[in-house]
Amino acid sequence: MRNDAIERPTSLSNDEVARYSRHLIMPEVGMAGQLKLRTARALCIGAGGLGSPVALYLAAAGVGRIGIADFDVVDYSNLQRQIIHGTPDVGRSKLESAKSRLNALNPEVEVVMHEMALSSENALHLFADYDMVIDGTDNFPTRYLVNDACVMSGKPNVYGSIFRFEGQASVFATRGGPCYRCMFPEPPPPGLVPSCAEGGVLGVLPGIVGTIQATEAIKLILGEGEPLIGRVLLVDALKMRFRELKVRQDPDCPVCGTQPTVTELIDYEQFCGITPTVTDEAASPESTDDVTVRELKSRLDRQDSFLLLDVREPQEFEICRIPGSVLIPLNELPARLSEIEGRDDMIVHCKSGVRSGKAVKLLHEAGYGQARNLKGGILAWIDEIDTSLPKY
Amino acid sequence: MATKILIPTPLRTYTAMQDTIEVEGSTVGELLSNMTSTYTELRKHLFTEEGKLRNFVNIYVNDDDIRYLDKEETPVSPDDTVSIVPSVAGGRS
Numbered sequence: 121m122r123n124d125a126i127e128r129p130t131s132l133s134n135d136e137v138a139r140y141s142r143h144l145i146m147p148e149v150g151m152a153g154q155l156k157l158r159t160a161r162a163l164c165i166g167a168g169g170l171g172s173p174v175a176l177y178l179a180a181a182g183v184g185r186i187g188i189a190d191f192d193v194v195d196y197s198n199l200q201r202q203i204i205h206g207t208p209d210v211g212r213s214k215l216e217s218a219k220s221r222l223n224a225l226n227p228e229v230e231v232v233m234h235e236m237a238l239s240s241e242n243a244l245h246l247f248a249d250y251d252m253v254i255d256g257t258d259n260f261p262t263r264y265l266v267n268d269a270c271v272m273s274g275k276p277n278v279y280g281s282i283f284r285f286e287g288q289a290s291v292f293a294t295r296g297g298p299c300y301r302c303m304f305p306e307p308p309p310p311g312l313v314p315s316c317a318e319g320g321v322l323g324v325l326p327g328i329v330g331t332i333q334a335t336e337a338i339k340l341i342l343g344e345g346e347p348l349i350g351r352v353l354l355v356d357a358l359k360m361r362f363r364e365l366k367v368r369q370d371p372d373c374p375v376c377g378t379q380p381t382v383t384e385l386i387d388y389e390q391f392c393g394i395t396p397t398v399t400d401e402a403a404s405p406e407s408t409d410d411v412t413v414r415e416l417k418s419r420l421d422r423q424d425s426f427l428l429l430d431v432r433e434p435q436e437f438e439i440c441r442i443p444g445s446v447l448i449p450l451n452e453l454p455a456r457l458s459e460i461e462g463r464d465d466m467i468v469h470c471k472s473g474v475r476s477g478k479a480v481k482l483l484h485e486a487g488y489g490q491a492r493n494l495k496g497g498i499l500a501w502i503d504e505i506d507t508s509l510p511k512y
Numbered sequence: 513m514a515t516k517i518l519i520p521t522p523l524r525t526y527t528a529m530q531d532t533i534e535v536e537g538s539t540v541g542e543l544l545s546n547m548t549s550t551y552t553e554l555r556k557h558l559f560t561e562e563g564k565l566r567n568f569v570n571i572y573v574n575d576d577d578i579r580y581l582d583k584e585e586t587p588v589s590p591d592d593t594v595s596i597v598p599s600v601a602g603g604r605s
Contacts, residue, residue: 308568
């Protein structure tokens with residue numbers, strides 16, 4: 121077991137004075153503040169869109185120990201926003217990639233890699249070694265887990281979240297302040313709120329929100345200014361508007377209220393309505409009746425008469441398409457059923473099979489009983505049939 | 513006179529991509545009900561089948577959560593701005 125605390129230094133080396141001089145000459149930081157930063161221990165959950173700027177700025181600021189929990193490898197599609205990773209890092213573990221970037225930026229800070237998916241079994245043990253947790257995750261179960269574990273271990277939860285052009289930031293679970301559950305008591309049912317992988321995100325947005333999180337983390341360490349406690353900052357990058365809403369501590373909050381009912385970490389997948397059997401993106405209620413891409417290929421080759429319906433968005437259709445497909449985005453489908461009248465024999469596809477699963481359900485209810493879902497969507501088509509198409 | 517409702521990105525699919533909707537009404541409940549009678553697809557995202565506001569949908573009048581005001585009975589005037597604030601989870605991937 122690693123020694124928990126960082127040795128408390130009483131002075132900075134000449135190199136450190138040179139490095140942090142712009143901090144040292146400010147009264148809000150000064151020598152005392154810089155020494156606080158050097159003994160601080162911050163844990164970033166996720167080394168992705170938000171984790172990138174958070175970890176970079178904390179390292180640059182001289183935060184003594186930066187822990188990063190992640191288990192992913194760097195992919196080309198990450199580089200549009202995950203600025204801690206570079207093109208040569210594609211295929212490398214995100215932790216390794218982040219650690220070498222942070223070490224190059226500031227060899228004075230200790231970077232601790234936690235190669236793991238955060239879980240109810242490991243969260244409290246992991247959080248014990250840190251002063252605060254910075255939430256840069258991408259799903260509801262982990263967000264509730266991070267929050268509850270922060271409340272239970274008395275560590276502030278520096279929260280940030282993004283979708284397309286909009287972001288949210290706050291500081292939860294401080295003493296006397298509200299927690300994430302005070303603001304969002306219940307998660308939305310799975311599938312209702314699209315993820316960034318489904319809905320997209322402006323690459324610079326995690327830069328804006330992540331630097332706000334890093335700012336809040338540094339303020340908490342210094343004990344300076346007014347942290348985003350009891351407030352949530354909403355960022356709309358498209359309009360470039362920042363708004364602020366009040367967040368109150370809910371006395372009936374099941375985790376941080378006066379009589380908490382959740383006193384140990386629970387099953388967060390279950391809490392978020394995710395049952396183990398349908399966590400696979402491609403799984404859908406109609407899965408037994410799904411069409412494989414090979415079946416589709418042979419029907420196309422035979423020039424069978426059927427409708428190949430693509431329910432993705434026009435932007436996705438522009439990137440790649442299966443020849444002969446007709447585009448009607450899922451959300452327009454109910455209003456455009458007349459366009460497919462009489463075309464009962466139908467194969468429906470999207471990117472990976474989730475949206476088309478919903479479309480098939482909708483079509484069945486509308487009387488198109490023969491509509492079938494393409495298993496794995498166009499991604500499976502690219503993998504197995506036409507590898508010349510670009511994957512996104 | 514109508515009151516402004518700010519629509520968050522994930523719900524704009526159901527409002528013909530409009531980010532702001534002006535609706536008549538003297539309480540939050542009336543505004544939402546008038547809005548969802550025009551944008552019917554929005555209804556099931558905001559309300560349960562029994563017509564109750566969903567627990568994960570946060571409604572603010574100016575900067576205050578209506579759960580700490582008079583909930584759906586919270587009075588509104590044309591000077592107020594009503595916001596729908598959804599949970600969003602993105603960040604790592």
